[in-house]
Amino acid sequence: MIPSVLPTYNRAPLTFVKGEGAWLTEADGRRFLDLGAGIAVNALGHAHPALVGALTEQAHALWHVSNLYHIPQQQALADKLVDLTFADTVFFTNSGTESCELAVKMARKYFYDQGQPERVEIITFDGSFHGRSSAGIAAAGSEKMTKGFGPLLPGFVHVAFGDLDGVTNAISDNTAAIMIEPIQGEGGIRPVPDVELKALRQICDDNGLLLILDEVQCGVGRTGKLFAHEWAGMTPDIMMVAKGIGGGFPLGAVLATEAAASGMTAGTHGSTYGGNPLGCAVGCAVLDHVATPAFLDGVNRKAGLLRQKLEGLVADHPDVFEEVRGSGLMLGLKCKAPNTDVVAAGYDNEVITVPAADNVIRLLPPLTLTEDDIAQALIRLEKTARQVQGQLASA
Ligand SMILES: Cc1ncc(COP(=O)(O)O)c(C=O)c1O
DSSP states (O other): OOOSSOOOOOOOSOOEEEEEBTEEEETTSOEEEESSHHHHTOTTOBTOHHHHHHHHHHHHHOSOOOTTSOOHHHHHHHHHHHHHSSOSEEEEESSHHHHHHHHHHHHHHHHHHTTOTTOOEEEEETTOOOOSSHHHHHHHOOHHHHTTSOSOOSOEEEEOTTOHHHHHHHOOTTEEEEEEOSEESTTTSEEOOHHHHHHHHHHHHHHTOEEEEEOTTTTTTTTSSSSGGGGGTOOOSEEEEOGGGGBTBOOEEEEEOTTTTTTOOTTSOOOSSTTOHHHHHHHHHHHHHHSSHHHHHHHHHHHHHHHHHHHHHHHHOTTTEEEEEEETTEEEEEESSOHHHHHHHHHHTTEEOEEETTTEEEEOOOTTOOHHHHHHHHHHHHHHHHHHHHHHHHO
């Protein structure tokens, strides 16, 4: 008999009932160090007092009003994002997938309104992940995500990760945009080098294309800048955001320049919940914390420390791990042992990591991780590595 919850997830045998900072409590009382943060969602950790306060205060005042009316919390969050980024305007969604939907629509509408309705194609990259909607799976294009769900939304051209010549060759009179994650998350923590991001910006400028960055996983302070592309000293035309921006409350956003957004006039797009008072009150509190030099300096300092210790872990366990990759607190351990075995052994040692493609485990801890938490992370990952090494030896 089918379970009452549609069985689309392979769930670990864990049920968490409480969270505080970087720690989760299992129903049986065990405390787990959370190096996954809900896959880069809990940017300020669990039950951060500022977020609990913002949500509670808003919940007492007003939960929801339609976007038929003005929403001051939404205005405030949009103003903050415009002040802090390349963007001139923001649309709020509830998830990364919805941000992908709008990014695609916005790019196509831009060219339609420019009198070039044939320019609908978006160039994307192998190994990418942009969500599970029809546009999201077509954008990623992998068999794993698309098989059985045809006919796929047309208009996506896929090139190999890192293949700039492939990008240039894929451009035609029908091309509208290039869409890319500055660091592939689900694809295995694969950073796009700064020079490549800059080159993609140049390619877009030379060919009159829009550049869409998907910062759903790598944005909101995760790499030690508010948004990852800032390291490369370039800006997109459109950017997809979600996950960390809500700190655990479902919230996403599409940020855009005035020109890129010019087709999105009244009535062209909408959302019942997107930008509602609860989500935006929390989003404002998240940004007030993350978008400060002191907070981002802290992320960089802790990231340096964690990375240095992980390099040592990899060197000590060459049968289990191959390398450390990533940026800031978006780190990956490329494994030699099966990554799912490493994640499962982590559960035995009360540390949460997240598997990704390319046999990688992801470390995406709360950005509020403390130095004591980092010390605990290493103790638990070390035990995990020894356990996996033992399993390999006895196999
Ligand atoms: C880069 C990227 N884009 C889009 C998404 C989809 O976001 P959501 O699951 O919130 O719909 C994800 C989710 O993991 C992601 O990592």
